[in-house]
Amino acid sequence: MKEIMMGNEAVARGAWEGGLHVATAYPGTPSSEILESLSHYPEIYSEWCTNEKVALEVATGVSFAGGRALVAMKHVGLNVAADPLFSLSYIGATGGIVIVTCDDPSMHSSQNEQDNRHYAISAKIPLLEPSDSEEARIFTKLALKMSEDFDTPVLLRLTTRISHTRSVVNLGEREAVPVKGYKKDFKKRVILPVNARKLHSKVEERTKKLKEFANNFEWNRIEEESSKVGIVTDSISYQYVKEVFPEASVLKLSMPWPFPDKLVRRFASSVDRLLCIEENDPFIESQIRQLSIPVVGKDKVPMVLELNPTRVAKSFGKEFGYPVSVDIKDLPPRPPALCPGCPHTGFFYIASKLKLIVTGDIGCYTLGALPPLNAIDTCVEMGASIGNAYGIQLALTKLGDENLKKKVVAVIGDSTFFHSGITGLINTYYNHGFGTVVILDNYSTAMTGHQGHPGVGKTLMGTPGRKVELTSLIKGIGIQNVYTVNAYDLDKIKEALKREIERDDLSVVIIRSPCALIEDFEKKPYYHVDENKCTSCSLCLKLGCPAISMGDNYAIIDKYLCTGCSLCSQVCPFEAIVQKEEK
Amino acid sequence: MKIVSIVVCGVGGQGILTASDIVAKIALRGGYDVKKSEVHGMSQRGGSVISAIRYGDKVYSPLVTEGMADYILSFEKLEALRNLPRLKNHGVVISNDYKVNPASVLSGELEYPEDIEERIINAGVELELIPGIELAHKTGNIKTVNTILLGALAKRLSFQKENWIRAIYERVPKETHNSNKKAFELGYNFKGED
Numbered sequence: 001m002k003e004i005m006m007g008n009e010a011v012a013r014g015a016w017e018g019g020l021h022v023a024t025a026y027p028g029t030p031s032s033e034i035l036e037s038l039s040h041y042p043e044i045y046s047e048w049c050t051n052e053k054v055a056l057e058v059a060t061g062v063s064f065a066g067g068r069a070l071v072a073m074k075h076v077g078l079n080v081a082a083d084p085l086f087s088l089s090y091i092g093a094t095g096g097i098v099i100v101t102c103d104d105p106s107m108h109s110s111q112n113e114q115d116n117r118h119y120a121i122s123a124k125i126p127l128l129e130p131s132d133s134e135e136a137r138i139f140t141k142l143a144l145k146m147s148e149d150f151d152t153p154v155l156l157r158l159t160t161r162i163s164h165t166r167s168v169v170n171l172g173e174r175e176a177v178p179v180k181g182y183k184k185d186f187k188k189r190v191i192l193p194v195n196a197r198k199l200h201s202k203v204e205e206r207t208k209k210l211k212e213f214a215n216n217f218e219w220n221r222i223e224e225e226s227s228k229v230g231i232v233t234d235s236i237s238y239q240y241v242k243e244v245f246p247e248a249s250v251l252k253l254s255m256p257w258p259f260p261d262k263l264v265r266r267f268a269s270s271v272d273r274l275l276c277i278e279e280n281d282p283f284i285e286s287q288i289r290q291l292s293i294p295v296v297g298k299d300k301v302p303m304v305l306e307l308n309p310t311r312v313a314k315s316f317g318k319e320f321g322y323p324v325s326v327d328i329k330d331l332p333p334r335p336p337a338l339c340p341g342c343p344h345t346g347f348f349y350i351a352s353k354l355k356l357i358v359t360g361d362i363g364c365y366t367l368g369a370l371p372p373l374n375a376i377d378t379c380v381e382m383g384a385s386i387g388n389a390y391g392i393q394l395a396l397t398k399l400g401d402e403n404l405k406k407k408v409v410a411v412i413g414d415s416t417f418f419h420s421g422i423t424g425l426i427n428t429y430y431n432h433g434f435g436t437v438v439i440l441d442n443y444s445t446a447m448t449g450h451q452g453h454p455g456v457g458k459t460l461m462g463t464p465g466r467k468v469e470l471t472s473l474i475k476g477i478g479i480q481n482v483y484t485v486n487a488y489d490l491d492k493i494k495e496a497l498k499r500e501i502e503r504d505d506l507s508v509v510i511i512r513s514p515c516a517l518i519e520d521f522e523k524k525p526y527y528h529v530d531e532n533k534c535t536s537c538s539l540c541l542k543l544g545c546p547a548i549s550m551g552d553n554y555a556i557i558d559k560y561l562c563t564g565c566s567l568c569s570q571v572c573p574f575e576a577i578v579q580k581e582e583k
Numbered sequence: 584m585k586i587v588s589i590v591v592c593g594v595g596g597q598g599i600l601t602a603s604d605i606v607a608k609i610a611l612r613g614g615y616d617v618k619k620s621e622v623h624g625m626s627q628r629g630g631s632v633i634s635a636i637r638y639g640d641k642v643y644s645p646l647v648t649e650g651m652a653d654y655i656l657s658f659e660k661l662e663a664l665r666n667l668p669r670l671k672n673h674g675v676v677i678s679n680d681y682k683v684n685p686a687s688v689l690s691g692e693l694e695y696p697e698d699i700e701e702r703i704i705n706a707g708v709e710l711e712l713i714p715g716i717e718l719a720h721k722t723g724n725i726k727t728v729n730t731i732l733l734g735a736l737a738k739r740l741s742f743q744k745e746n747w748i749r750a751i752y753e754r755v756p757k758e759t760h761n762s763n764k765k766a767f768e769l770g771y772n773f774k775g776e777d
């Protein structure tokens with residue numbers, strides 16, 4: 001049977017067909033739908049973990065006991081999980097274990113465009129790269145088996161365009177694979193130096209075997225056309241190459257590491273000119289160069305941002321498509337913004353008024369850095385805000401600028417706090433740091449599609465989980481000053497912040513209300529502007545609410561967008577914004 | 584068969600992904616190879632959203648970039664113009680006659696372009712503007728704008744009307760089947776006012 005599936009759904013399908021037992025992940029665009037899809041297969045147990053490192057550790061345990069496991073994450077998630085990954089490479093796989101990384105060339109929803117193919121080389125594990133959904137299904141299944149056959153974790157790499165493209169998939173049956181069971185194996189699983197030294201030799205042997213495998217792998221495929229030009233390519237770039245250069249011979253690498261050297265040599269010698277077309281880094285190209293084969297690649301193909309048919313054609317001066325002539329450079333951009341009624345808005349409005357130095361973190365709330373709020377000073381990676389704030393304070397202490405030091409506030413979302421903020425908070429507490437940490441608790445991992453997390457207490461499989469209560473957790477660390485404020489009460493937020501930044505101690509302010517896009521959010525009657533009272537002062541626009549705009553003589557609230565959150569009426573000095581009575 | 588490429592675009596939250604899913608499903612049922620690209624995540628928070636569907640005997644690129652689209656189906660006028668470079672020089676733009684101001688316009692910093700229609704027509708392509716909201720009112724269900732636009736697209740493609748209606752029924756609540764059928768017909772039969 002044929003079905004149209006997203007790459008991520010196809011990974012789930014392939015995993016199911018391949019007899020998967022357990023799947024773990026922390027959400028992150030573009031990877032999140034893998035676990036969401038897996039949770040619909042009753043034979044597989046799936047869960048959201050607190051972060052990617054934990055997810056890989058749980059999956060490793062499953063493999064120890066002979067179960068098949070899959071871990072999914074976005075590209076930067078693998079940085080968090082890198083520590084267990086490198087050990088796991090030495091330890092190998094009892095039950096098959098597949099790590100799915102979803103890279104994000106062009107940074108559609110990410111802070112960098114790191115190319116995770118490099119992890120395959122540095123962790124010394126095989127790399128598989130599908131170029132559409134059908135291959136995503138097949139390769140996931142293959143990867144589970146390959147993992148057991150070669151005693152290695154396998155890295156399956158998708159990119160946004162593979163993860164989020166829907167294409168046709170042929171559905172297969174589930175293979176019944178029993179859990180092998182647990183057997184103690186000191187030499188394999190305790191990587192003390194005495195064992196690790198031997199394991200490293202085994203890894204090098206394994207790489208040689210895998211290289212032979214890659215040289216003969218049916219999905220590393222030569223598609224012979226003209227012998228004038230040969231193109232080596234992988235992943236989504238393969239599709240663009242086929243689109244733009246139908247006349248060229250192509251070597252499609254579905255398993256580019258360990259590098260299939262013999263195959264590449266054979267292909268190179270069959271064509272007059274060799275090109276390498278790949279996204280981001282010259283991963284394949286460098287390995288071709290190591291074989292001393294002349295190749296044209298990144299001197300023509302851009303390294304920055306994702307490829308597409310137009311960019312591939314332009315790199316080689318080829319005409320492509322039938323473009324219209326139109327100039328659109330002057331159009332107003334439409335960047336994402338905090339939603340109408342977003343519970344994050346109030347804090348940022350106040351932070352901006354109090355001119356705080358706000359170290360930010362990653363989530364919807366990072367949008368508080370954009371105009372008109374302009375309320376975030378820094379954003380590095382998940383969990384960074386608390387350590388960053390403390391570090392700024394250390395430097396300002398050295399400088400002796402006590403006044404500025406007080407203005408430093410860290411802001412972090414609830415999901416991010418559980419992911420990796422808590423370790424930073426413990427560090428500040430332990431080292432006698434002070435300052436204010438604001439947790440924006442919207443009962444959700446909103447940015448990536450409203451997944452649950454330990455503070456929500458709902459599990460991925462839909463059963464009630466156990467909820468970790470933020471206040472008692474933080475008080476348990478030893479921090480005395482923990483306060484909770486309603487996210488829509490501007491006066492209370494201001495009062496709490498002013499009081500806490502003056503305090504000579506560490507404090508945590510939890511600003512709480514459900515995300516405006518989830519069920520728990522209570523929509524209220526909309527607000528409207530009293531035309532006689534409005535003076536067009538524009539103060540309400542400073543909230544950056546998408547429902548408010550300035551008309552010719554007074555502000556206008558879009559009643560379909562307004563959620564009745566009341567922030568604008570609190571901000572208006574003329575009492576011109578009033579709630580519509582419920583009829 | 585040559586490949587047909589359609590760009591569906593608009594503003595995050597307008598239901599672009601559902602609409603493009605319906606088109607992809609119909610193409611699959613028509614026996615074609617189909618690919619559909621979409622954006623998730625950050626841009627869904629009120630940003631520009633684009634999805635592309637391509638179908639034919641064998642589809643390679645899921646992306647539709649400069650000069651590749653046969654049709655642009657836009658749920659918002661500014662987004663129709665923003666995506667115009669993706670259109671072939673003999674392509675067609677079908678756009679909802681509807682404005683959503685971006686933040687920079689709401690705050691008064693930039694202006695919403697007033698010459699969108701002119702600029703599209705001056706590019707030498709066909710423009711069909713659909714008064715989506717006005718027509719939706721006629722169906723008694725204001726949420727049928729997207730179905731109206733799909734109707735306007737359907738008229739130009741080769742798939743049977745019944746297949747469209749079936750695919751739409753699969754994606755909308757049962758109690759709205761009637762209003763959606765009406766909406767589809769309104770879009771399909773829309774003629775403009777000249």
Ligand SMILES: Cc1ncc(C[n+]2csc(CCOP(=O)(O)OP(=O)(O)O)c2C)c(N)n1
Nearest residue numbers: 028362363364365413414415416445446447
């Ligand atoms: C290491 C890592 N994993 C995952 C992500 C993807 N991601 C971005 S923000 C975010 C969580 C946001 O949740 P929360 O902190 O609750 O903020 P909200 O979006 O709800 O405001 C996630 C998972 C990431 N950027 N980095």
